[in-house]
Each structure stands twice: as C-alpha cells, then as structure tokens.
Amino acid sequence: QKEVEQDPGPLSVPEGAIVSLNCTYSNSAFQYFMWYRQYSRKGPELLMYTYSSGNKEDGRFTAQVDKSSKYISLFIRDSQPSDSATYLCAMPLMVTFGTGTQLKVEL
Amino acid sequence: KAGVTQTPRYLIKTRGQQVTLSCSPISGHRSVSWYQQTPGQGLQFLFEYFSETQRNKGNFPGRFSGRQFSNSRSEMNVSTLELGDSALYLCASSLLRGQPQHFGDGTRLSIL
Numbered sequence A: 001q002k003e004v005e006q007d008p009g010p011l012s013v014p015e016g017a018i019v020s021l022n023c024t025y026s027n028s029a030f031q032y033f034m035w036y037r038q039y040s041r042k043g044p045e046l047l048m049y050t051y052s053s054g055n056k057e058d059g060r061f062t063a064q065v066d067k068s069s070k071y072i073s074l075f076i077r078d079s080q081p082s083d084s085a086t087y088l089c090a091m092p093l094m095v096t097f098g099t100g101t102q103l104k105v106e107l
Numbered sequence B: 001k002a003g004v005t006q007t008p009r010y011l012i013k014t015r016g017q018q019v020t021l022s023c024s025p026i027s028g029h030r031s032v033s034w035y036q037q038t039p040g041q042g043l044q045f046l047f048e049y050f051s052e053t054q055r056n057k058g059n060f061p062g063r064f065s066g067r068q069f070s071n072s073r074s075e076m077n078v079s080t081l082e083l084g085d086s087a088l089y090l091c092a093s094s095l096l097r098g099q100p101q102h103f104g105d106g107t108r109l110s111i112l
Helices: none
Strands: A002-008 A011-014 A017-026 A033-038 A044-048 A053-056 A060-066 A071-076 A087-091 A101-104 B006-007 B010-013 B019-024 B031-038 B042-052 B053-057 B064-068 B074-078 B087-092 B107-111
Touching: A002 A087, A011 A017, A017 A087, A033 A060, A044 A053, A044 A060, A044 B010, A071 A087, B006 B087, B010 B019, B019 B087, B019 B107, B031 B074, B042 B064, B042 B074, B053 B064, B074 B087
Parallel strands: A011 A101, B010 B107
Antiparallel strands: A002 A017, A017 A071, A033 A044, A033 A087, A053 A060, A060 A071, A087 A101, B006 B019, B019 B074, B031 B042, B031 B087, B042 B053, B064 B074, B087 B107
16 A cells, blocks of 8 residues: 555536545654645645645645644635646655645636 | 756666766755655655655665765665666755655656
C-alpha cells in the first residue's frame, strides 16, 4: 500500500463549482499536511498547510484533516479557470507526495 | 524575496554522460531537498541536505548524488545517464528541517 493515495483525475468542473480534492494516508505518524498546486511547466507552489485536525480556510480554499480516518481534503469554492492545475497533497517524513489530481475548470 | 532558483532550466544529454544541476534556496533557508518528477511515478524524493550534510536519502541508485555548500546552495549530480533519467528535477527549500517546503521551477533533463 502506498503511503499516500490520491485520485489522479482528471477532474473537470464548470466555473463557479465547488471542488473537492482528497487524499488518504497510511502512516499515523504524520503530524502536518500540505497541499501544493502545480501549473504546467512550473514547480509545485505551496497552497496551504495545517498541523491539526479540523478545517483551515484561506480565501476560496479550505483544507480539512480527519486524522481518525487518515483522510485529508482540499475544497475550492467558486472555482475559476485559473485554478486549472494539478493539486498534490503531501506529508512530512521525506515529504511524501500523492500523485496529484489534475483539475480543469471550464468556462 | 527571491524564490528557489534552479539552473539550467533545460538540459539535453546522451546516455552515459553525467550532469550537474544547481539550486539556490530562498535566502535564509537552510534545508534543501531534491525530487524527481515523471508522469508515471509522480514526485519522488531523492535526498535532503541540511548544514552541508545529507540527512535523508530516497530509493535511488548511487549514480544520483548531491552536496550542499556553506551558503546552503546545493548541487545534484547524475552519472552514467540512462534514458529513464529523463525527468523534471525539482529542488525545494525550507527554513529548517521538517517545515513546509518551497519549490523551484525545476530543471527538465532529456536523455537521448
């Protein structure tokens, strides 16, 4: 079993939709969690990180952690075409990454 | 504040050659990690350096090596290049070990 599992997509949504991106992990030692956004031909950009269970909000983005289920989510409200990118979840300990979910927001 | 800078951005090599990639971390950041990104395998951890010492190493052959200098700048070297080494090589830095990392835009290496 991989340490981090992420649905690769692609995920296509209409502009303005609420997007839910998810990851599951197996190592209960992970204490904080990160989401990165990667545009084509660019490096991953740190979007959000959270150290605890519950929700963390930053503008249109909300990161949610459920440690009991080993499940993390990233919600994007009012999605825009500029949100079209690959989203990667990541955990510490040699920074383990999910394979990324490719998101396309269509006009 | 300047971000993580990687040079060169693109590189074409042939099998059997060796290559050196360079990374300048964000000013003040002391931890530098390297990753290989391919469409099939995603982002895979290569190694982490802190205070000029390799602290962690991923599951890659010994042909992949790296080092960190006293100014925190880092280089990685790949010897005896193989076709499968074609990938985007990403460098990431953080203030200290165990903190969220910031990435450069990578060096795209193509092996012919």
